[in-house]
Amino acid sequence: MIRKILFLFVIAALFVSCNNTQNTSADKENTDQEVNAELVTLAIVDFDNQAGNYVGKEVQISGLVNHTCKHGGKRMFIIDEETEQTVKIEAGENIPSFDAELEGSIVSVTGIINELIIDEAYLIEWEAEIKEEMLNAPEEEAELAEGEEEGEHAEGEHAEGEHEHAGGGMGEAADMGEHISGLEKIENFRKEIKESGKDHLSFYSIECISFEVIPEATEN
Numbered sequence: 001m002i003r004k005i006l007f008l009f010v011i012a013a014l015f016v017s018c019n020n021t022q023n024t025s026a027d028k029e030n031t032d033q034e035v036n037a038e039l040v041t042l043a044i045v046d047f048d049n050q051a052g053n054y055v056g057k058e059v060q061i062s063g064l065v066n067h068t069c070k071h072g073g074k075r076m077f078i079i080d081e082e083t084e085q086t087v088k089i090e091a092g093e094n095i096p097s098f099d100a101e102l103e104g105s106i107v108s109v110t111g112i113i114n115e116l117i118i119d120e121a122y123l124i125e126w127e128a129e130i131k132e133e134m135l136n137a138p139e140e141e142a143e144l145a146e147g148e149e150e151g152e153h154a155e156g157e158h159a160e161g162e163h164e165h166a167g168g169g170m171g172e173a174a175d176m177g178e179h180i181s182g183l184e185k186i187e188n189f190r191k192e193i194k195e196s197g198k199d200h201l202s203f204y205s206i207e208c209i210s211f212e213v214i215p216e217a218t219e220n
Contacts, residue, residue: 039110044080047087051204055115061087061206062108062214065098073097078107088205090114095208106214111206119193119200123186130182 041060042050063078066086076098079086089109091097193201 044078044085044087045083047085048204051113052115052202054113055204056112058110058112058209059206060108060110062106063087065102065105065107068098068100068103070100073099076102078109089211090205090207092207092209094210102213106216107211108214109206109208109211111208111210114205114207116203116205117200118189118203120190123189127183127186130186 039058039060040054042054044061044063047061061078063086064081065076066079068076074091074097076089077086078089089098089111092111189201193199
């Protein structure tokens with residue numbers, strides 16, 4: 001009798017163990033499906049309209065690389081060939097740089113959408129920086145001349161894309177350039193903000209987590 005009871009107990013234990021294994025596998029499969037479902041795929045032509053819904057979230061996007069930054073390779077731009085709309089891709093922590101050889105390739109990018117907000121406070125700060133540079137310009141020119149006399153190569157330290165404009169769906173970095181040009185850009189931004197009926201402008205880019213080059217289709 002005792003043997004029979006033990007036998008039934010072992011059978012019941014095996015049944016429970018198998019059932020738990022099946023449930024664990026099913027739960028893992030459901031979790032994987034949920035993760036995949038959360039990865040949104042965007043088209044370049046829809047990026048400006050939809051990016052605001054996914055700020056801080058991971059997305060996937062594909063396009064033709066039409067430009068890579070020559071200074072450090074920290075950004076590249078992908079384009080939709082039909083509409084010529086572009087999206088700016090910035091190198092993330094795991095991406096040392098974008099090689100110039102990527103230009104002309106089709107890439108699939110996975111990354112996080114970032115938002116650059118340009119409002120009056122941003123423009124006031126930018127304007128103050130330009131005016132300060134204008135005041136310090138004579139001193140900087142003197143230092144440059146002195147460096148050249150000593151045979152040194154002096155180059156102004158201006159971070160490319162410190163103030164960026166990705167407007168008009170083009171995603172192009174706006175370099176301040178000359179001081180007057182920078183002030184004109186600020187006024188243009190103010191006009192755009194006024195015409196938009198909002199208190200700010202939003203420009204979006206993608207911080208790249210990973211990317212892969214899509215091979216060209218070969219004809220049979």
